[in-house]
Amino acid sequence: MNTFGQALRVSTFGESHGVGIGAVIDGLPAGLEIDEEFIASEMLRRAGGRNLYATQRKEADEVTILSGVFEGKTTGTPLGFFIQNSASKSSDYATIQNLFRPGHADFTYFCKYGIRDYRGGGRSSARETSARVAAGAIAKLLLGKFGISLRSGILNIGAIVGKEIDFENAKKSEIFALDKQVESAQKEAILQAREAHDSLGGVALISAKGVPIGLGEPLYHKLDSAIGALMLGLNGVKAVEIGLGVESSKLRGSQNNDEMDAKGFLSNHCGGVLGGISNGEEVVVKVHFKPTPSIFVPQNTQDLQGNAVRCEIKGRHDPCIAVRGSVVCESSLALILADMLLLNATSKLENLQKIYS
Template identity: 45%
Template structure:
């Protein structure tokens, strides 16, 4: 199956299935000499893993990562880094009744038509379980970017179903199960409790940001940095929309507002989301993603089986009533992978370029 690799110089190939013995990835192109251990990766996996609150799937997976290759005496060797995460809490019997049915909103119908067969256990290859290796690879990229440029990448939830989350501070994000930038999340917990009891699900919006990004990352025309970011973020399960900077709100803005003026002290605003002409400006990279409601719900829905006969589908098992709740670490990882790849590509082509005038400070309004 093609389409499992992302990146040009920093290449990550993802493998495995939701209910197989293990999942993982192979990273090819990581520069040698960087200190790397399982602990550097495990922190981000722990932020993504299931079972961390009552608002997410109760599948109990430790998501303990194993480094199989590419590291010697605690440092990367420049050879492929193989990362393995063993599945330990599969309940394949939950999917026995729907093996011959197509779940609405899932990839069952499309996979069956494309490949002639499908793995019904937890969605198989199309499961969000496969985002764990992405997060593991993203942790490696995040570490290299942080040491090389001081880059910091973070994400937060900005909308949960119909509820908009005001931005108070990034400091709140690590201290609640929603990755919410607010101090009080009681209303969001109550909302999720009501939703779960109703056997329904909801979508979400998330903001993902990278600061400390050097100027000039990206390529014209079709390998623009924003195009590759959108491509990567759309590769996250359930994402149905990506915005860079002000995104669709730009359509209602005037040029006198949207154009980010330059001053000796830095940019006066950041409506462009830190990217102009497909190249990073040195400002914060800002992206927003829209995530659809979880398709696996216990409420009966009409569908068909493999014979084309009408059926009522009830999806049993353990599922997130809002997949957006655990999406923040995944969005961060995908952004890190793109920035890492473009940083290496920029170094390969333009490493000898020296500006006659130093870039202006990358202030953000």
């Protein structure tokens, strides 16, 4: 199950320490201009090796388009691209090839398949998300034709909770912090965890503005259920909220309902989705990441033979996967909205060919 989407189908391939990562995007309409500089800028947002708050694995992440584009525009055929792995260091994993790393997919992959790629987790590594960001950048180019824009940032790091939402600050912040008032404390918490050879969890907030009314297919391909499914498919994600999310369970209906007047909605507690269908308001999603499981604190585990052993991990890992994960979440939401947009294109939205003519 390496493909997601219905009208816009994305199939990713590759492993953390293999030759590279890539994807095939099927369903893109012909005539969409492909801005390779924009794709590169999106890859840079996700890139590691830029500061102490992320992994020191520094990949070039150059996206090479293999098919589906001619003279800078999509042809309507499958768009394939490849991202070479140029900075893998497989020797870091030699000592744990016969162990199951705590908090990782090693145990479940081995039990399911009888084999696993121990080099950075292989297919289960977050390295795969580089393909999602590249595909998401292309989806954003499509969404931009409809006036849909996306933003993201970090709301919480560990127990340090952000209250203000400032996407302009997130653009400038080394950790994409939304609340400038707690940014320094959040950065210090990440550094302290790193120095202790440990890690922290965090919460990313993603917003989509300009989403038209009507995206989402009841009952089994609702917009919010598609968001939840794809976000929970990301490495380390343990919970997803739409709008007020879990806070709505603490309220009365009179507090939670979004009332309307002649101009539209008076609030957006629902996060832009009602009955699984977009209502024209801002789509607001919170994504909760667990602490990075790759830590340098010795831990108890099993080996392949079921013996109790100690595990000591080496390598280059994010002290807080939520930081770069926020960019992946934004890309994922772009892919979901592009898919929903194309599903609706024949009946509710302006003909795509008119937009590209």
